[in-house]
Amino acid sequence: MSTTPTADAAPPEDTPTDQAGGGYRLFLTARSISWTGSAISLVALPLLIYQRSGSPALTGLLTALEAIPYLLLGLPAGAWADRLDPRRVLGRSALASCALLASIPLADAAGLLTTAHLLVAAAGSATALTFSDAAGFRALAALVPPGRMGQATGHLSAVSTIIGLAGPAAGGLLAATLGASTAIAVDAASFAMSAVLMARLPLAPAPCAPPAGRSLRAEIGEGLRWVWNHRLVRTLTLLGIGNSLTAGFITGLVVVVAVRQLDLPSDDGRIGLLYAAAGAGSLLASLLLAPLQRHLPVGWITLGGLATGLLFLAGWSASRTLALGAVTLLGWQATNTLVSLNGIVVRQTLAPLELQARVNTTARIIAWGGQPAGALLGGLAAEHTGLGPALTLGGSGLALSLLAGTPTRLRRRDHLAALAPPAPQPTGTPA
Known part of the structure; x- marks a missing residue:
């Protein structure tokens, strides 16, 4: 997913x-x-x-x-x-x-x-x-x-x-x-x-020589500073932590939900249909992103995705049949992917070409950082408190990101088309 x-x-x-x-x-x-x-x-x-x-x-x-x-x-x-x-x-x-x-x-x-x-x-x-x-x-x-x-x-x-x-x-x-x-x-x-x-x-088979006098730490720091200094990219990246925290809970427990809540045997091939439904959600988000970015401010897309994701997560937690589970998982994955892709496209639009690899890996690490924690916490919670409380706890990531993002500049009408890419800058400082 x-x-x-x-x-x-x-x-x-x-x-x-x-x-x-x-x-x-x-x-x-x-x-x-x-x-x-x-x-x-x-x-x-x-x-x-x-x-x-x-x-x-x-x-x-x-x-x-x-x-x-x-x-x-x-x-x-x-x-x-x-x-x-x-x-x-x-x-x-x-x-x-x-x-x-x-x-x-x-x-x-x-x-x-x-x-x-x-x-x-x-x-x-x-x-x-x-x-x-x-x-x-x-x-x-x-x-x-x-x-x-x-x-x-x-x-x-x-x-x-x-x-x-x-x-x-x-x-x-x-x-x-x-x-x-x-x-x-x-x-x-x-x-x-x-x-x-x-x-x-x-x-070219020959490796690229590093810039004269530049250490690996300095090059890493350049990408980190760019992400942190750009307010919009920084906000979208930080809100991604909550989105990925919930994603860790959900993806880490798909098989467990299928067996314990949807009553499927652990070797039932229909479990793969749940993952396919999540793939359909990603495809839906890919199709919706471009028209949404043309008509809606980028901040509204993220906040709306977080709010809608909470609704689908509630449906996934309440599912007792394969059909309902697949539909709600599809919807949740669509919103999760929409929030992620929106942040990716914004930083690809704004980051200088010479910093694309470092900016993208830096932002991915920060935004994706909640996923392993969510997966581990979700498994432990399901084992010791039950599946229902674990899924409820999983929604905390989306809820916290929505609460933190609502009072920020994401409420402004900043459309993607108006975000002009900056000119290349050797220091990596955003325009």
């Missing part, structure tokens, strides 16, 4: 592929293959954990461990992305994820698989993906002309959203018919294929 930047509703006559040639197509293909495998593991990994342990706390811990590496390493990864050859980083990250995930079905076949093994493999793969994500910003900038960056990002988002819609259902079916560990083997194979394609990207 991840979020990525979205494209405008109507693409221009010539696409990023037309201008960037085969490099962009190769990058998009490699990403699509690995995203497909990850969408399958999105269902298979928590299913395998819950089947082996029966513990909501460990299921929530899995979601937390998948998020923590980005929080710990995202800042240096963003700065390193400006120094290293992105082709090597992307290829080696994919190979590392392949090896870690392939160890799960191999250990299962040998009768050696443990819950600790699953948690370590998930955390290690997430660590590799942190560097892949940062290198992806720089690779995209090298493959696509600056004027087509938004459209290229939109194409990637469209493919990712469609995969997020269909992939989890396929993951649930694979896990139900062939076993969850076999489904994870498919994800490992997808990373191997992605690594082969990333190695063929038409990028």
Whole structure:
């Protein structure tokens, strides 16, 4: 249930592929293959954990461990992305994820698989993906002309959203018919294929030398200062913490809700339909964002998304059937994604080109910081106080962000079209 930047509703006559040639197509293909495998593991990994342990706390811990590496390493990864050859980083990250995930079905076949093994493999793969994500910003900038960056990002988002819609259902079916560990083997194979394609990207093989006299800490600080000094970006980023806190509660407990509240067996392939419904919510948000940003102030979109998300969360907490659970989860995911994408597009619009990787990784770490905490707290609360109180507690993140954001400048009529991008500034200070 991840979020990525979205494209405008109507693409221009010539696409990023037309201008960037085969490099962009190769990058998009490699990403699509690995995203497909990850969408399958999105269902298979928590299913395998819950089947082996029966513990909501460990299921929530899995979601937390998948998020923590980005929080710990995202800042240096963003700065390193400006120094290293992105082709090597992307290829080696994919190979590392392949090896870690392939160890799960191999250990299962040998009768050696443990819950600790699953948690370590998930955390290690997430660590590799942190560097892949940062290198992806720089690779995209090298493959696509600056004027087509938004459209290229939109194409990637469209493919990712469609995969997020269909992939989890396929993951649930694979896990139900062939076993969850076999489904994870498919994800490992997808990373191997992605690594082969990333190695063929038409990028300069030599790493970029760091600026003379500049330390890694100084480059990280440049991105941090820009995010903090820009009032609108800072506000949207901080409100994202509450949004992601609730997201951690919800995503970490989807399997638990399906089993305990919707009365589905833990090996029921229909659990994947819930993840597919969440993917449909992300797709809906992607389609709605561009027209909403044309007609509504960006602050209103965020505040409205937070308020509507609370309503859908109440419906998800009260669901007792698969149909109602899928509909309410779809609605909640749509609002959650809308709030996230709105903040992403605003900072992509305002940040200087030379700071895009650092600004985006910095803001993601801050805004996404609540997710691992929410996943861990949600699992612990469900285990010790019950599922109902855990879901109620999960709404606190949305409620706090809504209360904190209402008295801010987000009430002003600041439309995206009026937010002119700043001129490049060496110091990284926003205009």
